Amino acid sequence: MSHDTSAKDYRSSMQAAAKAYLLRHQDEHLADDERLYDRACRYLVQGLDVPAFMAPRLVHLAMTELASRVAIDWAQGCDETRVCLVLVRSGERAFIPTRYLPLRLQPPAALPAAAAAH
Secondary structure (H helix, E strand, O other): OOOHHHHHHHHHHHHHHHHHHHHHHHHOOOOOHHHHHHHHHHHHHHHHHOOOOOOOHHHHHHHHHHHOOOOEEEOOOOOOEEEEEEEEEOOOEEEEEEHHOOHHHOOOHHHHHHHHHO
């Protein structure tokens, strides 16, 4: 039973390390989650000696945990060029240009223009 507990502790610790890495580097990859994901996996494997089969799952779980912190309020945007980001816990709001969102989060009308910009 202690082996099972220590394995869970290890996974939790490495997921927390992945989350910390993502938080430190997320501003470098505003429109490219895939590159941030790859870098975080590489960090876990090369920097912390996490087994290569385990790193993608840990990073995925960490990214999922972080994704639930910010919501997009499409109704608050003045027009199609801006959206309102909402910090879920505090309720703080900030308007940003739609073009800064990753393509997967772009509204359908903005996709052709965003694809041309990238």
